[in-house]
Amino acid sequence: MKSFLYILLVINFLLIIIYLIKQRYDTPVKEEFYNLDETWGDNLKNNGYVIIPDIINVEDTLKLKKYVYDQVESDSLDLSPINNPKRRLDMIIPIEDIPKDIIKTVWSKLGNVLSKYDENPNVIECSCFINFPNSSPQTWHSDVDTTNMKTENTKLFTIGILLEDTDKSMGALEVIDKSHVEDIDKKLHQRECNLQLQSVCGYFHNDVEYTSCTGNRGTVIIWDARVKHRGGANYSNKVRNMFYFSLLCGTSEIPEGITHSIEDKYKEKLLKINDI
Ligand SMILES: O=C(O)CCC(=O)C(=O)O
Numbered sequence: 001m002k003s004f005l006y007i008l009l010v011i012n013f014l015l016i017i018i019y020l021i022k023q024r025y026d027t028p029v030k031e032e033f034y035n036l037d038e039t040w041g042d043n044l045k046n047n048g049y050v051i052i053p054d055i056i057n058v059e060d061t062l063k064l065k066k067y068v069y070d071q072v073e074s075d076s077l078d079l080s081p082i083n084n085p086k087r088r089l090d091m092i093i094p095i096e097d098i099p100k101d102i103i104k105t106v107w108s109k110l111g112n113v114l115s116k117y118d119e120n121p122n123v124i125e126c127s128c129f130i131n132f133p134n135s136s137p138q139t140w141h142s143d144v145d146t147t148n149m150k151t152e153n154t155k156l157f158t159i160g161i162l163l164e165d166t167d168k169s170m171g172a173l174e175v176i177d178k179s180h181v182e183d184i185d186k187k188l189h190q191r192e193c194n195l196q197l198q199s200v201c202g203y204f205h206n207d208v209e210y211t212s213c214t215g216n217r218g219t220v221i222i223w224d225a226r227v228k229h230r231g232g233a234n235y236s237n238k239v240r241n242m243f244y245f246s247l248l249c250g251t252s253e254i255p256e257g258i259t260h261s262i263e264d265k266y267k268e269k270l271l272k273i274n275d276i
Contacts, residue, residue: 041113044157048180048227049213055109056102056161056218064243065163067098068128080127080261086199087135088171088231091128092261093243099126100276103245106159106220107273114222117155118249122270125158125246127261131171131234137202138230139193140176143246145257146226153250156225156258163241165216171234173213173221173242180226184208188228202230225258247273 044050056064071077071093078092093099103123107114114121144156166172176184187208193201212232213221223229225246234240246258252270254260260267 041116044113044222044224047177049175049177049211049221049223049229051213051215051219051221052110053215053219055106055220058217060098060102060105061161061163061217063098064102064161065241068093068130068163068241068243078263080259082129082259083141083230084136084138084198084202087132087234088138089128089130090259090261091130092263093126093128094263095123095126095266095271095276099243102161102243103273103276106161106245107276110159110220110222111273114157114247114249117153117157118247120272120274121247121249122252123245123262123266123273123276124156124248124254124270125244125259125261126263126266127244127259128163129160129173129231129242129244131231131240131242133234133237133239135171135231135234136199137171137174137205137233139198139202140188140205140208140228140230142180142228143225143258144255146180149226149255154255155249156246156255157249158223158225158244158246160213160221160223160242160244162215162217162219162221163243164238166219166240166242167214167236168212168232169234169236170238170240171232171236172240173223173229174210174232175213175223175227175229176208176210179228180224184228202233205230225255 040050040052080090080092082088082090189207
């Protein structure tokens with residue numbers, strides 16, 4: 001009887017290992033890219049996210065990355081809490097020097113479409129996701145309590161900038177198409193996850209079609225904060241960095257649920273993008 005239980009245990013263990021390996025190599029992934037033409041705004045509206053290459057030039061991404069890493073080494077390291085924090089950070093970046101210029105450049109290139117939601121939105125986050133080798137996937141989440149964002153003209157967009165050429169193996173951002181408007185909870189089968197298990201839970205949440213937001217450095221990814229997304233697992237030996245800022249459109253009321261990852265001084269008095 002004892003040896004039977006032992007065999008059962010070993011078989012179970014092997015099945016779990018096979019399942020995890022299968023998930024790693026067999027995930028349904030779609031990759032889509034859009035040009036800087038009139039259609040990207042529609043894609044953002046319809047799918048809840050958009051990937052736009054070549055917005056920031058290579059030289060500026062290198063300067064921005066250096067700025068970010070100077071912050072890591074400085075005494076003023078300022079971190080926000082992050083979902084599944086093992087081997088990943090959400091580091092607040094001051095809005096000055098290069099980060100400030102980058103935000104202005106992005107707004108000058110993409111503001112024509114985003115200003116349809118608000119001509120002068122509030123910048124309520126400025127930070128960098130750092131995803132180290134061997135991080136596990138986060139669980140799927142939205143950045144806002146979606147019932148908060150029901151008003152047609154109230155939107156929160158996060159704008160990520162890839163600081164290095166990023167492929168799926170580096171733990172790119174992953175998004176579920178249309179999940180900002182469709183009720184996908186039934187499709188998700190996302191099991192409850194507690195704090196002790198959070199570093200493995202994400203591996204069991206791959207049974208849904210999603211897009212891995214990959215691209216060359218300087219690519220911009222914009223996602224509606226309601227869309228279900230997560231930072232992926234980093235299977236590579238490279239660190240993946242994505243600088244981001246968030247624009248709150250149509251309201252100055254901070255929605256519930258967001259990390260509000262920005263310097264404290266901009267939490268008291270909100271910063272308008274045209275005042276940067
Ligand atoms: O790392 C990423 O790309 C996304 C992280 C994220 O969505 C979060 O921590 O809320």
